[in-house]
Amino acid sequence: MSSPENILEIEDLRVHFPVRGGVFRRAIGSCKAVDGVSLKLKAGQTFGLVGESGCGKSTLAKAVVRLVKPTGGSVKFRGKEMLGADQSGLKAYRRAVQMVFQDPAESLNSRHTVGTIIREPLDVHEVGDKSERIERVSHLLEKVGLPAESASRYPFEFSGGQRQRIGIARALALKPQLLLLDEPVSALDVSVQSQVLNLLMDLQNEFGLSYLFIAHDLAVVKHVSDLIAVMYLGKIVEIAPAEELYANPRHAYTKALISAIPVPDPEVTRVRQVIPGDVPSPIDPPQGCAYGHRVSAPKYAESVGKDLKMQKVGHNHWVMDCSCCVEL
Numbered sequence: 001m002s003s004p005e006n007i008l009e010i011e012d013l014r015v016h017f018p019v020r021g022g023v024f025r026r027a028i029g030s031c032k033a034v035d036g037v038s039l040k041l042k043a044g045q046t047f048g049l050v051g052e053s054g055c056g057k058s059t060l061a062k063a064v065v066r067l068v069k070p071t072g073g074s075v076k077f078r079g080k081e082m083l084g085a086d087q088s089g090l091k092a093y094r095r096a097v098q099m100v101f102q103d104p105a106e107s108l109n110s111r112h113t114v115g116t117i118i119r120e121p122l123d124v125h126e127v128g129d130k131s132e133r134i135e136r137v138s139h140l141l142e143k144v145g146l147p148a149e150s151a152s153r154y155p156f157e158f159s160g161g162q163r164q165r166i167g168i169a170r171a172l173a174l175k176p177q178l179l180l181l182d183e184p185v186s187a188l189d190v191s192v193q194s195q196v197l198n199l200l201m202d203l204q205n206e207f208g209l210s211y212l213f214i215a216h217d218l219a220v221v222k223h224v225s226d227l228i229a230v231m232y233l234g235k236i237v238e239i240a241p242a243e244e245l246y247a248n249p250r251h252a253y254t255k256a257l258i259s260a261i262p263v264p265d266p267e268v269t270r271v272r273q274v275i276p277g278d279v280p281s282p283i284d285p286p287q288g289c290a291y292g293h294r295v296s297a298p299k300y301a302e303s304v305g306k307d308l309k310m311q312k313v314g315h316n317h318w319v320m321d322c323s324c325c326v327e328l
Contacts, residue, residue, distance in 0.1 A: 006079075007178055007210045008041040008064070013073035015056070015063050019283055032282045033059040035234035036073075038310075041178075041227075046204070046211040048225030048242070050218055050257065054279060056234040057214045058102070061180045064212070065099050066090060077178070095125055098171040102183040104163035108155040114141070114166055115151030121173040140169040144199060161192035165199065172203070178210045185220065197224060219261050222246055227316065230254045233290040234282055236310070237325070240317040250313055252325040253291045292324035299324035 015034040018027040034056045041047045049057050062068045064075055066082070075082045082093050101107035108117055115137050122133045138148035144165040155163055164184060171179055181200070185193040201224060203209060215221050221228055221242075228245050230238040230253065238251040249255045256273040263270050277294045280286050286293035288303035302323045311321040319326050 005042050006040045007043040007045075007077065008212070009074070009076040009079075010040070010060075010064065011038050011074040011076075013037045013060065013063060013075065014071045015059050015068060016071040029283055032234050032285060034063060034070075035282075035285075037231070037234070037236055039229055039236065039239065041210055041212060043177075043210055044204075044208055045226045046213055046224050048221035048228040049212065049214045049231060050216060050221050050228060051231035052216060052257075052279070054282075055231045056282075057216075057231055058182050060231075061099060061182050061212065061214055065094065065097055065180060067099075091125070095174045096176050097178045097180070098174065098176040099180040099182065100164075100167050100171050100184050103187050104160065104167045105155070105187075107167055108163060108170075110154060110156050112154075113151065114153055114155065114158075117155070117166065118151070118170045118173055121170065125174060127174065136173065137169075140172055141166075143172070143203070144169045159192075160188050161196060164188060164196055168196075168199070168203070172207070175207075176209070178212070180212045180214070182214045183216065184213075186215065186217065193220070200224070218246075218257055230257065233280060233285060235290070235308075235320070237291065237320045237322075238318065239310070240314070244314065244317055248314070248317075250317070250319040250326055251291075251322075252295070252297075289320075289322045289324050292322065297324035 013034055014036055016030040016032050019029040019031055020026060021028045037060060039047065051057055059068060063070045070083055077093060077097060085093060118137045118140055119133050122128065122136060127133065128136065137151050141148050141150050146162060146165055155166065185196050188196060204211060213221060213224055225242045228240060228242050229236050230251065232253050238254045245254065246258060249258055256275050259270060259273040275295065280290050280293055287305060288300055289308060292300040292303055308320050308322050310318040313319050
């Protein structure tokens, strides 16, 4: 049952890419990049999604905005199913849901001026006349902290932080309700990251935006998020409010990630939990708990063949019910 306060509801979302081989390039298997993810994002909320590289975070975001086609599951925006939407419904959906990509150098067309890049969504959706679009571009540039004169320049003339501001301005052009932020500060210098994060938080307060914030830096995610989900090999293993997750992590993988966060105090000693082994292949995942298999957990055998579901362990705190990784 959809709740009116949920702006985004993802249920059992799966993205499996075919693995082809042989002379005729037939499908001989599948890469399970996203494998049964469910989460709910309330309006005005920032939902953080963390996990190491290759766990499926970016693929999940691209599936939500339909840049890749999901294999199955459900994505509802304000209660309406979007995976089966027709062309007109998808166009309206993309006005309301926009994405900011990780690398602004790659996501901005270097052959186009900044003004053309930001104006393109307005042209595609036929918003206003030419003069109104030009005025909207100038307004957006000023909102993200760049002079209106920047519209006549090219992306390569700007620094990394400035290019990301341009990407944010483009995402805001159609006045969206939800932004999917795919590691928006990971390609930036540390000194610039805080500026862009503060900009995003100011824009959220001003326009009432909702964010799905993807990152691998848990310290950054804690700073901006209301709820945080931890993802491992295509699955969510723990969801909790930001403070609760850091104060009382329940899954062994979450504990290991938190132990790796540096503490800015030379007097404090933190014992880091080194994760042994390698990440299992999403093409041939283990039959039981993927993390338990990686660390050779003593109780791994108990998870083999078991349908591992999320179990509630506190207020808005959910963890994968796996005896080899969680002590309930």
